[in-house]
Amino acid sequence: xxxxxxxxxxxxxxxxxxxxxxxxxxxxxxxxxxxxxxxxxxxxxxxxxxxxxxxxxxxxxxxxxxxxxxxxxxxxxxxxxxxxxxxxxxxxxxxxxxxxxxxxxxxxxxxxxxxxxxxxxxxxxxxxxxxxxxxxxxxxxxxxxxxxxxxxxxxxxxxxxxxxxxxxxxxxxxxxxxxxxxxxxxxxxxxxxxxxxxxxxxxxxxxxxxxxxxxxxxxxxxxxxxxxxxxxxxxxxxxxxxxxxxxxxxxxxxxxxxxxxxxxxxxxxxxxxxxxxxxxxxxxxxxxxxxxxxxxxxxxxxxxxxxxxxxxxxxxxxxxxxxxxxxxxxxxxxxxxxxxxxxxxxxxxxxxxxxxxxxxxxxxxxxxxxxxxxxxx
Amino acid sequence: xxxxxxxxxxxxxxxxxxxxxxxxxxxxxxxxxxxxxxxxxxxxxxxxxxxxxxxxxxxxxxxxxxxxxxxxxxxxxxxxxxxxxxxxxxxxxxxxxxxxxxxxxxxxxxxxxxxxxxxxxxxxxxxxxxxxxxxxxxxxxxxxxx
Numbered sequence: 291x292x293x294x295x296x297x298x299x300x301x302x303x304x305x306x307x308x309x310x311x312x313x314x315x316x317x318x319x320x321x322x323x324x325x326x327x328x329x330x331x332x333x334x335x336x337x338x339x340x341x342x343x344x345x346x347x348x349x350x351x352x353x354x355x356x357x358x359x360x361x362x363x364x365x366x367x368x369x370x371x372x373x374x375x376x377x378x379x380x381x382x383x384x385x386x387x388x389x390x391x392x393x394x395x396x397x398x399x400x401x402x403x404x405x406x407x408x409x410x411x412x413x414x415x416x417x418x419x420x421x422x423x424x425x426x427x428x429x430x431x432x433x434x435x436x437x438x439x440x441x442x443x444x445x446x447x448x449x450x451x452x453x454x455x456x457x458x459x460x461x462x463x464x465x466x467x468x469x470x471x472x473x474x475x476x477x478x479x480x481x482x483x484x485x486x487x488x489x490x491x492x493x494x495x496x497x498x499x500x501x502x503x504x505x506x507x508x509x510x511x512x513x514x515x516x517x518x519x520x521x522x523x524x525x526x527x528x529x530x531x532x533x534x535x536x537x538x539x540x541x542x543x544x545x546x547x548x549x550x551x552x553x554x555x556x557x558x559x560x561x562x563x564x565x566x567x568x569x570x571x572x573x574x575x576x577x578x579x580x581x582x583x584x585x586x587x588x589x590x591x592x593x594x595x596x597x598x599x600x601x602x603x604x605x606x607x608x609x610x611x612x613x614x615x616x617x618x619x620x621x622x623x624x625x626x627x628x629x630x631x632x633x634x635x636x637x638x639x640x641x642x643x644x645x646x647x648x649x650x651x652x653x654x655x656x657x658x659x660x661x662x663x664x665x666x667x
Numbered sequence: 668x669x670x671x672x673x674x675x676x677x678x679x680x681x682x683x684x685x686x687x688x689x690x691x692x693x694x695x696x697x698x699x700x701x702x703x704x705x706x707x708x709x710x711x712x713x714x715x716x717x718x719x720x721x722x723x724x725x726x727x728x729x730x731x732x733x734x735x736x737x738x739x740x741x742x743x744x745x746x747x748x749x750x751x752x753x754x755x756x757x758x759x760x761x762x763x764x765x766x767x768x769x770x771x772x773x774x775x776x777x778x779x780x781x782x783x784x785x786x787x788x789x790x791x792x793x794x795x796x797x798x799x800x801x802x803x804x805x806x807x808x809x810x811x812x813x
Contacts, residue, residue: 424768529708
């Protein structure tokens with residue numbers, strides 16, 4: 291396999307764009323990323339587009355109708371919440387395999403005020419949600435957190451501290467959907483959604499778009515692009531005891547992390563910043579351990595000690611994370627790449643992680659998919 | 668799919684909420700698992716091949732115990748429109764080595780009332796009517812009474 295470099299990135303502020311559509315938002319993100327790379331659509335040889343809720347609607351091609359129809363191969367990707375990061379990986383693979391020198395990945399989503407996700411009844415017309423347990427995401431990740439509580443005695447307060455941290459981080463990110471600090475009492479006192487996750491421990495829904503241009507080593511040299519994709523890994527859920535009943539978000543992340551570190555020739559101790567999938571506050575602590583940022587059972591202590599806060603040993607979600615930055619499903623994974631690349635280039639302004647050389651972006655899609663991308667400057 | 672088979676076994680006018688809930692005539696309702704003959708893994712519902720050992724079976728049906736242990740739980744306070752809240756949900760581990768997602772009943776929707784590993788037992792009740800007016804029978808778990 292050849293190498294892939296990220297030559298350009300873009301992200302639109304996450305939020306609500308009720309007067310625009312996904313082709314418009316995605317198209318703008320593509321043009322911004324191409325401008326950032328110093329390239330045009332004429333240079334692009336491959337495109338991967340991620341948009342989960344319009345997965346059957348040829349969003350990639352429709353974007354090209356707005357920004358340039360050059361006849362290149364386009365794939366439309368759907369992989370639950372890992373849709374955008376899977377699109378990025380497709381673009382990377384197109385370059386690393388030698389098929390393209392320049393590939394474009396875009397992730398876009400319009401969720402409007404879509405509320406709770408998950409919990410579908412399977413099309414039988416019979417309601418199972420709230421009868422045969424819950425498939426709602428807040429409850430599924432609530433239960434995943436409860437498993438950690440059961441094993442290690444993690445407290446609701448420790449989970450809540452994740453929300454405090456990420457909301458605080460977001461105040462330094464102008465592209466974040468929310469930029470409001472929430473003290474611990476406010477997080478714990480917020481309306482309960484699914485125990486132990488209160489409203490402020492759940493990510494918001496919204497709209498957004500992000501894009502990234504991946505180029506070959508040769509092209510990177512021409513452009514002066516220095517951010518290299520050290521590993522781009524995708525896993526699905528392997529068989530584990532309760533996975534079919536209670537989605538196991540841990541094992542596939544551990545598998546992805548092991549593979550990603552191996553491919554990158556790096557370990558968790560080499561990572562300067564992490565953007566991980568904090569769809570709910572409970573999820574973030576699990577992934578500290580899954581990604582090897584701490585030993586098993588130490589995630590609660592890690593958040594208590596501030597090790598993952600900006601300025602700590604390994605800052606996690608300095609963008610504000612999904613909890614504050616937002617989680618427009620298809621856009622999320624590419625936006626994570628945007629964040630990591632922006633730090634590796636030293637352009638993150640007031641939220642810059644000093645001397646960031648290596649960053650890790652992690653995304654989970656339930657059902658399940660996990661991507662891990664490790665990038666270095 | 669297999670729902671047709673399950674419904675056929677139930678008295679007219681009643682149907683189980685999921686295919687793996689069995690409602691035998693004149694007998695106690697029970698959950699049915701499919702056990703892989705190769706490795707012993709037990710599933711709720713049919714598999715084409717074993718997700719664990721990849722063997723093509725044969726799978727045999729095993730009646731599952733009506734008692735188990737509560738593995739994890741949550742209390743849902745916000746749900747789809749029309750779904751009464753709060754409700755207690757959980758994952759119950761059954762002795763046959765399979766887990767079930769369920770609602771917990773006869774327990775307060777309060778973290779203090781719930782305990783990891785607590786013994787629970789299955790019960791059933793009519794949860795709703797389907798489009799043809801049949802009673803839909805659901806299973807629930809509640810704190811064990813013995």
